[in-house]
Amino acid sequence: MSAIGRTWSAAWAIARKDAVAELRGKHAATSTLFFAALVLLLFGFALGPDSARLAEASPGLLWLAIVFAGLLIVARLHQVEIDDDALEQLALYPVDRRAIYAGKVLSGLVAMLILGAVLLVVVTILYGMNLGPALPALVLTIVLGSLGFAAAGTFYAGVTVRMGAREVMLPLLVLPIVAPLLLAAVRATAAALGGDPSGELWAWLQLLAGFDIIMLVAGAGTYGFLLEDV
């Protein structure tokens, strides 16, 4: 098998392992989804009961819920490797370190896509959003936004996983980094829902894609250094 093929199959194996572990455990995944839905419900308490205002704010609220729950997802995907020194074993595998990063991004992406799909339903119900015609653009926005968050979040989870106070350090480092992602994803979602009158949807999707590429390259290039001193 070629070097690239080996890297991909290793990344795939890591992502599959994470998926199997989550499916067998179940509790973490369910509680993260519940947490995100709860955040959306509480935003309603904070801004409601005016449903027009909620509908107007819904793109921002949706993405804030995704970001908060996403922090839990990427932190957990690294946390499970710390128990029983599994990260040490991973670092010892004779594969490219980028495969480990790619595998973790992949499992983070899958988890975030499930989260995004569930939250779209929750937003439709709670804030009375009409997704119908906007759905293809919304799906694309969620895919690009989730990929960017998984790329940045996985890198920072790798930085903080063996630190004390990592519960505080991870959001502190990730939130300023994903500021442009949040901005672009919220604008794209708002444009998609509003029928894109000013034609800005495509520009925001391009910005999201640019963020994804830069974070993936930066993360893949530097993540290996973090495994040196396991």
Add this chain to the structure above:
Amino acid sequence: MASCWRTSRHMKTRILGFVALIAIVAGTTVSLLVVPADVNQGDAQRIMYPHVASAWLAYLSGGVTALAGIGWLWKRDLRFDAVAVSAAELGALFTALAIWGGMMWGKPVWGTFWQWEDPRMLTTAILLALFVGYLLLRRLSDDPYRRATRAAVVGLVAAADIPIVHFSVVWWRGLHQGATFGSPDKLLHPAAPLVFVLTLMGMLTAFTLAWAWLMIRRYQLARTELALEERIRAGRLTAARLRAQAAPSAGTDGARTAGPPNVDAAGTGGALP
């Protein structure tokens, strides 16, 4: 010879410090008392001289932090890490100064401390958050090598992020609402009187000299900190090694004799390899 050279280097740093001090006093005097007030913005525009200089140094510090991180990852020399921490601390300081100056200028000119329509303000706020996160990350890592590596990669990713942040907030304004208020762009348009331009250049030079002096002093302090950390670590290692050597001779009743070998170890620490 070496000590003579070191003394002269020390003198050069001192001279640099004095020159920077004089330059800042002169720049402040000129910008406050000599240069006329701006026709449209009045005296508030005088804030622009230190503000622009601080903003320039904020971004310069960010660049130096990232480059020093690359240096560490490449050469594995802790001196690069000492440069990185010095630049990051000065970066946090000058970023905070730039934001503060911007707010002081914004209140009389725009009517608000915080202007959501100014992309530079938002980018600089994110930059401050990145510097603070970087410094906290360092604070919470105690092994010098691990800390240097973590800091280096975090600095690199942050440096890759800043252009996207700036791009996104510029687009935000551009796509969503046209520029309305006077932006800092218009402070120094080509028609600005030469005396304004010269004052700004002078202030930039003065601040950069002060930055260079602070960098040198902070770097020296960082080296001292590293040396101290290294000595403490070496002392601990020696003590642990001696304890390990002493343990077998303590026999089966380790608990009773655990104290004296330790005291012994501390006393003879210097004589061992």
